[in-house]
Amino acid sequence: MIFPVLGVPDMTDSTASPGLPGRLLGDPEMIAACAVRDFAVVFQLAKRKGGFHPSRIARACELTPSRVGEVMKGKPKITNIAVIERIADGLRIPGHMLGLAARSWEQPALPPQRQPTAEVLPALRVENPSSGGELDEILAIAAGTRVTPTVLRSLQASIEDYWRRDDEHGGEALRPAVIGQLRYVTGILRDTADPNHRHSLHGIAGELARLTGWTYFDARQYSTGRAYFTQALRLAREIDDRPFIANVLACLSLQATYQDKPQDAITLARAAQDNACIDGATPRLLAMLSMREAFGHASAHNKESTHRALGDAHRHFERIGQGDEDPAWVQYFDRTKLTVDTGIALGQLGDPTAAEPLIADALRTEPATNLRGRAFHTFWLARTQLDRGDAESACATASQALDLAAAVDSPRVAAHLQEFRHLLRPYRAAPAAVDLIGRINELTG
Incomplete structure (x- = not known):
């Protein structure tokens, strides 16, 4: 007996529809x-x-x-x-x-809307910035060409505040402010002649473009994220900032891992390491880049290469010294981050017994304010527990991850929760799983 599927047309000609009949x-x-x-x-x-x-x-x-x-x-x-x-x-x-949640094409058709693309996003090209609205015009007029060290320090301080807020709550609500400031900086860059100030402004604009790309990546809008990451690369190349180029390539590598393109992830991570080494990369930076390569190998289920890259990351990290001049954007990669990322790579590789204690240990020392990171890491702890067959502990841990996820705006976190819901199918009759699945459905829609 064949059961009809609601909302799906029955087309016997497979070429008449873009999907299955x-x-x-x-x-x-x-x-x-x-x-x-x-x-x-x-x-x-x-x-x-x-x-x-x-x-x-x-x-x-x-x-x-x-x-x-x-x-x-x-x-x-x-x-x-x-x-x-x-x-x-x-x-x-x-x-x-x-x-999965209902797909967008399952909904009733809406009037066509013009969607922004990488080619028309206003802040993507330094040589042709858009006014970006009244506020941006007012700020650009007020700034004129009067770039001072105080202005540059203020811009850098705002970027560091964006980093903190992104870690704590996700980048969705943050994105309009970052894009607005990117427009503002590219505008004053156009009107600035002083080579020292231009160098600093290129670096600031590059980080704002990278951060914008990161917020789109966190929203799982990968093509737009890639466009902004590419713009960040162009800005960094203007001043030959090799460590920052490595940082952007590392972001692209992580995005490729999420898109299930492990070979791309590995290639980008290795390119990042090559660029970093041109300019005397610090041990901390090399440790972070080796970890991104490990993620790519783990996604490809290559055990030997994953362990080699993890070994490289740990060896680089142990070489960190007090006199190292680390870029500000890599200082987040501390021992706690090294530990939890190692656990995640081992979990992705299919070794939950080795992964679980590492992730649990990192969660004990991870800052309580880093809500998005804690949501990710708590989810991974639950997944390793489920992979070990301990469904009761996994549901209790995933419930904690759900509490954290409710406080952040990150589609990536929501996607992990949806995946965990599917992994619970063999245990769906258990009371703890029934309650958890209901809560996930409520949060993710």
């Missing part, structure tokens, strides 16, 4: 495969019953044909939430079938 989505075999996210079966059914050959699946889901072929053979399994969402959107599989 409704008759296939209502097939009990497809429903069962989606429920457990068995994409080997999903892709096989798409080919056998829907006429979707691997190349077509690859195009629709932004995968390579070879990756699709590997998945159809059962290796490797797809667990990355970003890739699962791409499959849902590419094949038009309703979100509930894969344990």
